[in-house]
Amino acid sequence: MIEIKNIYKSFEQKAVLKNISKVFNKGETNLIIGRSGSGKTVLLKAIVGLHEVDKGQILYDNRDFTSMNQKLRKKLRQEMGMVFQGGALFDSLTVEENVRFPLDMFSELTPGEKQKQVDFCLERVNISNANQLYPSEISGGMQKRVAIARAIVLNPKYLFCDEPNSGLDPETSMVIDELIHSITVDLQITTIINTHDMNSVMEIGDNILFISEGEMCWEGNRKEILHAENQKLQEFVFANKQYQRIRDDKIEENK
Amino acid sequence: MNILNQTGKYFVLLLKVFSKPEKHSLYVRQTFNEIDNLGVKSFGIVAVISIFMGGITTLQVAYNLTNPLLPTYLIGLGNRDTLILEFSSTILALIMAGKIGSNITSEIGSMKVTEQIDSLEIMGVNSASYLILPKIIAVVMMFPLLYIFSVFFGLIGGMIVGPAVGAVTVTDYLNGIQYLFNPYYVTYSLIKCLVFGFLIASIAAFFGYTVEGGAFDVGSASTRAVVNTNIMILIWDLILTQLLL
Numbered sequence A: 001m002i003e004i005k006n007i008y009k010s011f012e013q014k015a016v017l018k019n020i021s022k023v024f025n026k027g028e029t030n031l032i033i034g035r036s037g038s039g040k041t042v043l044l045k046a047i048v049g050l051h052e053v054d055k056g057q058i059l060y061d062n063r064d065f066t067s068m069n070q071k072l073r074k075k076l077r078q079e080m081g082m083v084f085q086g087g088a089l090f091d092s093l094t095v096e097e098n099v100r101f102p103l104d105m106f107s108e109l110t111p112g113e114k115q116k117q118v119d120f121c122l123e124r125v126n127i128s129n130a131n132q133l134y135p136s137e138i139s140g141g142m143q144k145r146v147a148i149a150r151a152i153v154l155n156p157k158y159l160f161c162d163e164p165n166s167g168l169d170p171e172t173s174m175v176i177d178e179l180i181h182s183i184t185v186d187l188q189i190t191t192i193i194n195t196h197d198m199n200s201v202m203e204i205g206d207n208i209l210f211i212s213e214g215e216m217c218w219e220g221n222r223k224e225i226l227h228a229e230n231q232k233l234q235e236f237v238f239a240n241k242q243y244q245r246i247r248d249d250k251i252e253e254n255k
Numbered sequence B: 001m002n003i004l005n006q007t008g009k010y011f012v013l014l015l016k017v018f019s020k021p022e023k024h025s026l027y028v029r030q031t032f033n034e035i036d037n038l039g040v041k042s043f044g045i046v047a048v049i050s051i052f053m054g055g056i057t058t059l060q061v062a063y064n065l066t067n068p069l070l071p072t073y074l075i076g077l078g079n080r081d082t083l084i085l086e087f088s089s090t091i092l093a094l095i096m097a098g099k100i101g102s103n104i105t106s107e108i109g110s111m112k113v114t115e116q117i118d119s120l121e122i123m124g125v126n127s128a129s130y131l132i133l134p135k136i137i138a139v140v141m142m143f144p145l146l147y148i149f150s151v152f153f154g155l156i157g158g159m160i161v162g163p164a165v166g167a168v169t170v171t172d173y174l175n176g177i178q179y180l181f182n183p184y185y186v187t188y189s190l191i192k193c194l195v196f197g198f199l200i201a202s203i204a205a206f207f208g209y210t211v212e213g214g215a216f217d218v219g220s221a222s223t224r225a226v227v228n229t230n231i232m233i234l235i236w237d238l239i240l241t242q243l244l245l
Helices: A040-048 A070-077 A095-106 A111-124 A140-152 A170-187 A198-204 A231-237 A241-254 B002-017 B024-064 B073-113 B116-123 B127-164 B170-178 B183-209 B215-244
Strands: A002-011 A014-024 A029-033 A055-060 A080-083 A158-162 A190-195 A207-212 A215-220
Touching: A002 A040, A014 A040, A014 A055, A014 A207, A029 A040, A029 A170, A029 A198, A040 A158, A040 A190, A070 B116, A080 A140, A080 B116, A095 A111, A095 A140, A095 B116, A111 A140, A140 A158, A140 A170, A158 A170, A170 A190, A170 A198, A190 A198, A207 A231, A215 A231, B002 B127, B002 B183, B024 B073, B024 B127, B073 B116, B073 B127, B073 B170, B073 B183, B073 B215, B116 B127, B127 B170, B127 B183, B183 B215
Parallel strands: A014 A215, A029 A190, A029 A207, A080 A158, A158 A190
Antiparallel strands: A002 A014, A002 A055, A207 A215
C-alpha cells in the first residue's frame, strides 16, 4: 500500500500539485487520471522520488519515503518497477539484456537462474523470439511489454506506469491493460497507472484519482465514475459522445 | 553568475560520479565497452590525422630552414618535438573533444530525454556513476595510448612527405628524429594527456547529463560541450606548460 498525504509541489513558484492525499491499495490497479498538463506525471514522479515534494508525506507500507536518506531510498527503489511513457529501454542492450539488467545489478543469482527469471518474465508478457533484438527493432507495443517485463523482473512490491498506452492502437492498449491488471492481481503488488485513456479507466480502474490543475477533484472506481457528479470529471470523461452513450446504456442496464 | 552555477553543478555531479559503485563487475564490463567504443575505435582517425599533421609540419619546417648551413636532419628534429610537445597532445585533444566529447554528450543526453536515466534511478542505480565513471576511466586510460600512437604516425607522415618532396633524405630524417631527444618531453605530454582525457570525458558527460528538452537541446548541448571542453583544454595546456616545463 502506498499513501500520499497533503502533497504540494511547485516549479518556480508555480504550484503544480496542491494538497493531494490518497491511499493506493495493494492488489488493485490504481489510476491517476486527468487532462494533459493536469499534474499527473509530476505526481507520479513525486511518488517515486524523481521530483522532491515541497510539503507532504509519501508512505510505502508505512515507511516514510520523504524523510529517508539517499541510501534508504535506493534500497526501497529496488522494490519498485516503473514503465515509462516511451518504454525507456536501454538502446544499447538487447531485449534480453534489458530485462536481465536489474538482476545483474542487484541480485546474487547464478547466470542460469537469471536466465530462467528473464525467460519467465518475457513469457509472462507474451514476448517470444525477440530476445536478441534491440529496442529499435521491435514495435512500440512490444517495447512496452519488454518494459513491463523489466519492471517486474525483481518481483517488485510497487509498480508504476506512466501512460502505458500512449502511442498504441486500441487493441494493443487493451492487451497492455490486461497484462498490467493480471500482474497486479497475481503478484499482489501495488500498481499506480497514470493515464488519460478512458478505455483503461473503464476496463481496469479499481481505484481512481482524478486531478485537475494540480488539485484532487474526485476519487472512486470505474463503476462510480459513470455516476459521478463532479463537473470537471464529467467534462473529462464524457468529452467523447461515445462515453456519453456508454454511460446512458449502463444506467439503463442498472435499472 | 551562470558560470559559477554551472561550475558548482559540475563538481556536484563529479561527487556523484565518484561514489561507491553498486556492483564492481558491471562497472568493469562497462569500462571495457567504453574503452572499445571511445578509445579503440578512435585509432583509425588518429592515424589519418597524425600522418597529415606530421607531413605538413615537416613541410613547414623545411620551408623555414632556408639557410644552407643548417643541416637537413633538423627537419626531423623539428617535426618530432612539435608532435611530442604540442600537436599529438593538445591538437589531438581538441580534435578528440569533437569526436569523443560529442559522442558522450549526445549518448547521455539522448538517454536523459528518453527517460532512460530516470529508469536507472528508479531501479536504485546511481545513474551518474554507472554512465559517466566508465567513460572517464576509459578516456583517461586510452588518451596517453592515442598520444603515443599519434606521435608514431606523425613521424611516419614526416618520413613519407619529407623525402617525397625532396626536402630531406630518409637517413637524415631518421637521424633528426633521434637527435637530442629529451624523454621528459614525453612525460610532460603524457601528464597533459591524462588531464585532457579527464576534461573531455567529464565536461561532455556533464553537458549530456544536465540536458533538458528534446533532440534539438541534445544537439545544442553537444556543441556547448565541445566549445567548453576546447576552452578548458587550452587553459589547462597553458597552466601545465608553465608548471611542468
